[in-house]
Amino acid sequence: MAPLPPRSTKAASASLTGSAAVASPNRRKPPARRKRSLLWRLYKLFFIAGCTLVALFAIWFYLTPSGNTYRYMLADTLITTQHREWAKYIIGEKALRERVAQYVQQFEEMGEERDTHTIPAEAEPDEGTQEQSEALTSVEEIDGEGFHGFLLTVRDPKKIRLVVPAKKGRGEKVSSMVKRTGAIAGVNAGGFSDPNWRGNGFKPIGLVISGGKVYYNGLGSKKSVQIVGIDKQGKMLAGKYSLNELIELGISEAVSFSPRIIVNGKGLIANRSQGWGVAPRTVMGQREDGAILFLMIDGRQPGYSIGATLYDAQEVLLSHGAVIAANLDGGSSTVLVNDKGEIVNKPSSSSGERYLPTGFLVFENPEAIEVPNIWAGLKPSEIDAGKW
Template identity: 80%
Template sequence: MQSLPPRSTRTSSHAASGGTPKTAAPQRSGKTVRRKKSFLWRLYKFVFVTGCLSILLFAIWFYLTPWGNTYRYMLADSLITTQHREWAKYIIGEKALRERVAGYVKQFEEMGEERDTHTIPEEEEGSGTGEQAPEELTSVKEVDGEGFHGYLLTVRDPKKVRLVVPNKTGRGERVSSMVKRTGAIAGVNAGGFADPNWRGNGFKPIGLVISQGKVYYNGLGSTKSVQIVGIDKDGKMLAGKYSLKELMELGISEAVSFSPRIIVNGKGLIPNRSQGWGVAPRTVMGQREDGAILFLLIDGRQPGYSIGATLYDAQEILLENGAVIAANLDGGSSTVLVQEGGEIVNKPSSSSGERYLPTAFLVFEHPETVDVPNIWEGLKPSDIDAGKW
């Protein structure tokens, strides 16, 4: 009879049944854990110190160097043109913000003082009846610059441009709707309007609105003169500071109030990009020596596509394209270029889509057949609530 093996050498019932004996899990070395924690701490300190140093260097560049100051004030100017104007005080200070805005108002007024003397050729009888096919009335080309993309609409006959207003009382109208409703070939946004909290209904214009030689809206109050952008009955573009009496004597046909004028008598009025009133979406109107009207529209506030342009950028593009006079129209989220049928060409920056506006410059083959009713007739500016929809 064989004796049983010692207890320590007996096989457990689990092992005998084919299982694997349990073994103790290896424990992580305390030294390895400490080494890992030390590495993470050093990495954290490196990132923190590097970040602080980067912020310090950026602040020194941003506030203490000429180039940084140029960029800082350009950024502030860009904010001034938006609904977040007050944010600019965190960049340049509240006092500097007030001084900056007041400075631009004064500068824009001065830019409208010089009298424009440009002339356009008189229309020759029988023009366009020769064997050569006449040019298209309108053409659109894309323009690009440093950080921006836009479009240049050329209207070869200035007398084909008409200022159009909404057809319903109480709110503005989208330019695409105006173009579609009237059968226009093309259209762009025109004058500014009262816009409380950037939620205005687009029905209360700023300054003057003149269509077909008639005053549709007069918001001048006691002001004797105002900056306007428009076209007279002969197709000559007018821009600058005028009284209503002067405009009537000059034979104004279509006009809105806006500023500044940036080109007069063939020369640019903005000396450099740093004085171009920040980067923003732009709508600018100009005229060539041959009479053709130029509408420049620059998209903006859309990183990766187009940030926007300064007025200096717009000025240089128009000079390159032969403009002898040019003036700023309402821009920002109002900037829009529409083609026949109501198709929007550009990319408006408004988060809520195309805005409701009080005025638009539209192009027609036969503008004399277009009826533009005066929806402000009998209304005083004080009668209109700009924020009520």
């Protein structure tokens, strides 16, 4: 039998090289595999870091005093919106009910102290002098921590009238009220029944008084209610009153809302955490000289203005000399309108300016303004607040 031919040196070398390549543990990984491995390590790193941050945030949010303060402020903010039920996911359903009840009780107590502030009597003009008086109104921009707004000053409180919609069955935009009546300025006023946050703005809450006459009485069996208004001498009234008390005090213009946040020159809210969350605000106040202050703060608009707590509003008004102040209907109702019927601020409502039952308007000659009572002959129970 013939011997096998010797294997070529080249083939043997190739065979050895291939075997070494297979067996070598130091063989370099292909670029694609190295890239996938790097991405996987980065993914795990970010995942672990994210979980760590979430855990640390949860510990701070739920187990530390500062975290609890922030958590309840966030819950309070949700309570003031149409998504109130979401607050239960932050503080629990039981805590939500307790929180709302706590605020109701607190607001009631804040309206109990009797206001004793006085304003100067109307000065008689000196004969022979023709001093130029200040403008009746002025508007100042207001900025604070996370919020932007406007302060309307009305130097003669007797120039303010409470105006209601012109037609039955639906509220009216403040810009429409201003244009219709020829007012100098206007702001939103009292609250109203707002089923599913889609109310027609026609059913007020509590009392509506204009020109010293009761236009709407929704007190029912209640003997007293929190009001915000002005008497016939131009003095601002705010707090808890019965209808008889208001009549005896000579009330001229008033709506129901709360809470009163300044009385007898002192603030009633101790700190920001007690300020009922962050939201758009409308607040009315009065200085010692009688000037009325309307503070409108925009909100729910990141990058422009998130909103303010009632404590923030209180501090702004105290810094501007308010001796009494009370909350009006804020949120998406907050609006400031100039004499051209133009909206000065940026309302937060996605559908634009809201239809409302009442507005505080400023006039050069308020006595010449006729405000018809659109609720005459209607019982509160007969009004469908959600029917358009």
